[in-house]
Amino acid sequence: MGISTLPSRKAGGGLAAALLVSVLALSLAPRALAHPVPFSYLDVRIDSGAIELTLVAHMYDVAHELGLDPNQVLDPSVLIPQSDVVLKLLRTRLQIAVGGRELTEAGWSTGEALTDRQSIRWHARYTTSANPGSVTVTAALFPYDPAHQTFLNFYEGGTLASQAILDRSHPTLEYFVGDRQGVLAVIRKFVPAGIHHILIGPDHLAFLVGLLLLGGSIRRLLLVVSAFTVAHSITLSLAALNVITPPARLIEPAIALSIVCVGVDNLMVGRGRDVRAWIAFAFGFIHGFGFANVLREMNLPSRALGWSLFSFNVGVEIGQLLVVILVASALLALRSRNEAAGRRLAFAGSLAVILVGAFWFVQRVFFPGGIA
Numbered sequence: 001m002g003i004s005t006l007p008s009r010k011a012g013g014g015l016a017a018a019l020l021v022s023v024l025a026l027s028l029a030p031r032a033l034a035h036p037v038p039f040s041y042l043d044v045r046i047d048s049g050a051i052e053l054t055l056v057a058h059m060y061d062v063a064h065e066l067g068l069d070p071n072q073v074l075d076p077s078v079l080i081p082q083s084d085v086v087l088k089l090l091r092t093r094l095q096i097a098v099g100g101r102e103l104t105e106a107g108w109s110t111g112e113a114l115t116d117r118q119s120i121r122w123h124a125r126y127t128t129s130a131n132p133g134s135v136t137v138t139a140a141l142f143p144y145d146p147a148h149q150t151f152l153n154f155y156e157g158g159t160l161a162s163q164a165i166l167d168r169s170h171p172t173l174e175y176f177v178g179d180r181q182g183v184l185a186v187i188r189k190f191v192p193a194g195i196h197h198i199l200i201g202p203d204h205l206a207f208l209v210g211l212l213l214l215g216g217s218i219r220r221l222l223l224v225v226s227a228f229t230v231a232h233s234i235t236l237s238l239a240a241l242n243v244i245t246p247p248a249r250l251i252e253p254a255i256a257l258s259i260v261c262v263g264v265d266n267l268m269v270g271r272g273r274d275v276r277a278w279i280a281f282a283f284g285f286i287h288g289f290g291f292a293n294v295l296r297e298m299n300l301p302s303r304a305l306g307w308s309l310f311s312f313n314v315g316v317e318i319g320q321l322l323v324v325i326l327v328a329s330a331l332l333a334l335r336s337r338n339e340a341a342g343r344r345l346a347f348a349g350s351l352a353v354i355l356v357g358a359f360w361f362v363q364r365v366f367f368p369g370g371i372a
Helices: 010-028 059-066 076-092 180-200 202-212 218-240 248-271 276-297 302-337 339-366
Strands: 039-047 050-058 094-098 101-103 106-108 112-114 119-127 134-139 149-156 159-166 172-176
Touching (some): 039 134, 050 059, 050 076, 050 094, 059 076, 059 119, 076 094, 076 119, 134 149, 134 180, 159 172, 172 180, 180 202, 180 302, 202 218, 202 248, 202 302, 218 276, 218 302, 248 276, 248 339, 302 339
Parallel strands (some): 039 149
Antiparallel strands (some): 039 050, 050 119, 094 101, 094 134, 112 119
C-alpha cells in the first residue's frame, strides 16, 4: 500500500463526498452547461522505473484556454490541431518530482476526446529510478477558475493506493511509496523538520534554557530533559492523530505561561527542593500540543502516521539534545571558573525568561494577531 500526505480521517470522508457529487454532476449534466463542475482528473501510476500519468480536463476549461465554443473542442478536426497548444500550457502548470527532483522529460500523447464525459484526455510516461521513494505532484491547471479542483489518484502495482484533491489553496501533495524507499523518504523529510522546528521555536528554546539555568548533575539534567521528552511525545502523538486537539488560541498562551513558571521556580529554588523535572513533565504536555500544530500543517502522510510521528519526534529530540549540550556545557564551564558569576547569570537569565514569557503571554491573549 502507498503512503500519501492526504489527512487521515476527516479528509477521507470529504473526498468521498466530493467524488460522489462530481460523478453525479457529470452524469446528469446536459451537453451544454452554463457553469460546469470545475474538476480535472489526474491518475498517477507508479511502476518500477516509470511513472505514467493520465490527465482528463473538462471541455469548458480547455475551450476557455483556446477561446473556442466548448462544443467545438470535442470535434476531432478542431481538437487534434489545437491539442499541442493546450498540452504545452498544461505542462507548465503541472510538475512531477521524484525524491525532490523535478521530472522534465516525458512522452505525451495527442489529446483524445471523451464525448460521454465532455472531456479531453492525455497520457504521459516519465522514466524514473527503480525505487522513487516519494512522488510530489503540483497542479494548478486552470488558474482562471478559483474553484477549480484536480482529483488525484495514485496507483501502485495496478491498485488504487491513495486519493487526494488539489486546489488553489493546496496545489501540492507529496506521496510516499509503500516500500522501504518510501519509509526512508518519510524519515528524510520529518527528522530534519523536527530539528528545524525546535531550533527556530523561541518559546520552546526559552523553556529549555530556563530549565537548564540552575545547572546540576548530569543525572539531574537527564531527568529533567527526559521528563519533558516523555510528556510532549504523548500529546504530540495524541494531537497529530486527532485524538485530542485543543485550539492554538489556548495552547500558545499556555506555552508562554510555562516559560514564566520555570523562571519563577528558578528564583524560588532556594526555598525548597528542585522540582524542575516535575515542571518539565507537567508543561511538556502543553508543548507537545504546540509541536503537533506545526506537524499537522505539514500534511501528515495518512498511511505512514507512525513513521512520520516517530521521525518528527526524533528530530525534535536531536535538536533538543543539541541545545542541552551547548547550554549546559557553557554554564558548567562558567561555574567551574567563577561560581558567583554562574549564580548571577542564573538569576539574570531567570528574570529574562520571566519577562519574555510574560510578554508572549500578554501578546497571545490580548493581541493574537500581533502588535502593530
